[in-house]
Amino acid sequence: MLLTIRHETIYHYTEELTYTIQQLRLTPRPEEHQRTLNWHITSSGVRNPFTDAFGNLSHMLTITGRHNEVRIVAEGSIAVTPLYLGRLPQTGAVSPLVFTVATSLTQATPTIIEFAHRHLSRNPNSEDLVTLAQAICNAVTYQSGSTLVTSSADDALRLGQGVCQDHAHLFLACCHAVGIPACYVSGYIDPGNSDHAESHAWVDVWVAQSDFTGWVSIDVTHACFASDAYCRLAIGRDYDSAAPVRGVRRGGGEETLSVSVHVSAKALSLSP
Incomplete structure (x- = not known):
């Protein structure tokens, strides 16, 4: 199966933040039965990749400076047998x-x-x-x-x-x-x-x-x-x-979370 995925996470705040740190587990695992064809994560701030203790491909996202919103988009295509x-x-x-x-x-x-x-x-x-x-x-x-x-x-x-x-x-x-x-x-x-x-x-x-x-x-x-x-x-x-996204922040007042995920699937074409 070919899965095309788009996952958008938006945090809105009533007051300005001065610092955000988020741990992202938004990259498909490298496993024998699933192959990443393309995958991209978009966000503000700086993302540092690492592999956690369970073998999950992860990123540490840090955002400094004043901001009222954190928006993270992960999207791409995965071939799954x-x-x-x-x-x-x-x-x-x-x-x-x-x-x-x-x-x-x-x-x-x-x-x-x-x-x-x-x-x-x-x-x-x-x-x-x-x-x-x-x-x-x-x-x-x-x-x-x-x-x-x-x-x-x-x-x-x-x-x-x-x-x-x-x-x-x-x-x-x-x-x-x-x-x-x-x-x-x-x-x-x-x-x-x-x-x-x-x-x-x-x-x-x-x-x-x-x-x-x-x-x-x-x-x-x-x-x-x-x-x-x-x-x-x-x-x-x-x-x-x-969890796909977890973290802490400094400032921000009240938080509102908006998450949108869309997955479409179609059969994989077999090579002759």
């Missing part, structure tokens, strides 16, 4: 054990532990993981604006509503409850005919089956395996460690 049952062709440079550590957003509370034991075994196969995703969708209805980026997996389960990052956090918490490595994935999706956002979050889960050992990518919100309709930006332990 299909995944069989969500199986990723690479195991990655980071040990799966790194992704057994809970965070404040993915902590397995007693309620989550009970939920996990009802819906997940200690050695699940790929189909079991999709069944868990469906159980999470049944327990936490997709509702835009119902939670915050600071909401935990337990918050979403108690509320019974959430968005894609809440589904991902709850899935990770369930996996941690039974000792299964799982990580958070941020990126983009061609939403097709659904009303879900094109900026998306899902999970990778480590499985050990008779015919495959490695990472399987699961879209919890849609209760399905990830496919060639997905572009991977970053992985981490939770939203905080894989």
Whole structure:
């Protein structure tokens, strides 16, 4: 699949800022099944590239001097090959054990532990993981604006509503409850005919089956395996460690955030 993506983020402020620093994870990951054809990030200020501890291609953006707005645009084209049952062709440079550590957003509370034991075994196969995703969708209805980026997996389960990052956090918490490595994935999706956002979050889960050992990518919100309709930006332990844009500022007063993401997809042409 050929994905053409444009992602614009604009921060507006009621007062002038004197300093902004943002960590950007807005560059597609270099992975075997996805190839960046072209990609460009536009912003004011200075961007210094680096690769973080999880292998995510990142930038540190700093803006000095007086300003009332921060505008960041990331855009380009990605060629993505299909995944069989969500199986990723690479195991990655980071040990799966790194992704057994809970965070404040993915902590397995007693309620989550009970939920996990009802819906997940200690050695699940790929189909079991999709069944868990469906159980999470049944327990936490997709509702835009119902939670915050600071909401935990337990918050979403108690509320019974959430968005894609809440589904991902709850899935990770369930996996941690039974000792299964799982990580958070941020990126983009061609939403097709659904009303879900094109900026998306899902999970990778480590499985050990008779015919495959490695990472399987699961879209919890849609209760399905990830496919060639997905572009991977970053992985981490939770939203905080894989967020596309995070930062701090000096001054600015009240902040208003505007985000626009557009993803279009078409079939890749095969060489004769």
